[in-house]
Every structure is written in C-alpha cells, then in structure tokens.
Amino acid sequence: MNPIEPLVFLVDDDFSVREGLTSLVRSVGLRVEAFASAQEFLDFARPDAPTCLVLDVRMPGLSGLDLQRMLLDAKDRIPVIFITGHGDIPMTVRAMKAGALEFLPKPFREEDLLSAIREALAHNFITRQQQAERGELEHRYATLTAREREVMPLIVRGMLNKQVAADFGIAEVTIKVHRHNIMQKMKARSLPELVRMVEKLQSGVSSEGKDSAI
Structure with a gap:
C-alpha cells in the first residue's frame, strides 16, 4: 500500500x-x-x-x-x-x-x-x-552563520555590497563572501529567488504567530 x-x-x-x-x-x-x-x-x-x-x-x-x-x-x-x-x-x-x-x-x-x-x-x-518546502527552507536557513543571517535581510532589500559593508563597518570583500555563502547555503540561483525564499520563511513564521527573526 x-x-x-x-x-x-x-x-x-x-x-x-x-x-x-x-x-x-x-x-x-x-x-x-x-x-x-x-x-x-x-x-x-x-x-x-x-x-x-x-x-x-x-x-x-x-x-x-x-x-x-x-x-x-x-x-x-x-x-x-x-x-x-x-x-x-x-x-x-x-x-x-x-x-x-x-x-x-x-x-x-x-x-x-x-x-x-x-x-x-x-x-x-x-x-x-x-509545509515540506518551508521545512526545507528552514533547514537551509539554520545552516547560516549568525552574521549571514544579519546580512541576508539587507541583501534581499536590494542593498549593494558596499552599502551593507558600510552598515556593518566591515570590508566590502567580506560582504561579498557572506553573499556568496548565503546564496550557496540557501541554494538560490538568483537574488529574486532568494527574495522569494525569504518571503516564504517570513510567511511561515507569521502563520504560526511567532516573532520573525528573518
């Protein structure tokens, strides 16, 4: 069966x-x-x-x-x-x-x-x-470092690497590394795809009545 x-x-x-x-x-x-x-x-x-x-x-x-x-x-x-x-x-x-x-x-x-x-x-x-798709996204999100989780919301807002670097007071090349790692860990092939992933994660958190940390 x-x-x-x-x-x-x-x-x-x-x-x-x-x-x-x-x-x-x-x-x-x-x-x-x-x-x-x-x-x-x-x-x-x-x-x-x-x-x-x-x-x-x-x-x-x-x-x-x-x-x-x-x-x-x-x-x-x-x-x-x-x-x-x-x-x-x-x-x-x-x-x-x-x-x-x-x-x-x-x-x-x-x-x-x-x-x-x-x-x-x-x-x-x-x-x-x-639910299965959101669960997979949550698993990918859990692999991000604390800094990568801080950087990702700024990336999906469309901020440039140099703008994000200025916000954190770190070198632009470091942000480039973070961006690369985020895209790779989230398995996002483009920025629009990463944006959709974040929207789905936020939607899942909101539907459960929890405070979003994304």
Missing part, C-alpha cells in the same frame, strides 16, 4: 451512516477509515499522507465541533467537512469560521460529499507540499 495514497477519515456515531459513507467513498477508489467517536479518531495513528475528515456534528461525548476546536488548538490543519441532521445557521457559521471547508445537512447528495472530499484532499495535498 502506497503511504502517500490519500486517506479519508469518517467520524459518525451512527453505524448505518458509517457503513453507507464508507462504501460510497471506497466506490470512487479512495481509502477510508471510519470511527464511531471523536476519541477513537484522536487515538488513531495517522499516516503521512494527504487526508481529510468527514465529521458528524452531534455525537455522544466529544461533539464534532469539540473535535474541530481540539484540532485547531493542536495546529492540526486537516480539512474538515461537517455532516449533520440537526444543523442550524449559528452552528454552520461557527464551523465555517473555525475553518471547515464544507457543512452538509442530511440528507445530502452523494456527489456533493464526494466533490467536497476531492476538494479537501487537493487542499491538504497543497498544504503538505507548502
């Missing part, structure tokens, strides 16, 4: 609903794991693969909205599709504001759910790619 193959998670306390939706998702060639409760889902060791979560709103114990909040608190960005037979407007607004991709009241058309699942998996695939 390919570990990168997409996987759909289904959480619903109604056995007949779980069985029906499991069959539906498998009928279009997707893997699915079904759970009778939010806690069962939380206890499951998720694989490293694109995923999404089809989630019932009202369940005994932890509700779907409770689970969504827990995932958000844990910075778990799995896309959530809510299904419910008891939905109302305030509940829908709450779920969507918290980042749910879709809110489907029962009964819903099978194609509507499948379409939402496809969109959610595509969204998660892109998110995972972006």
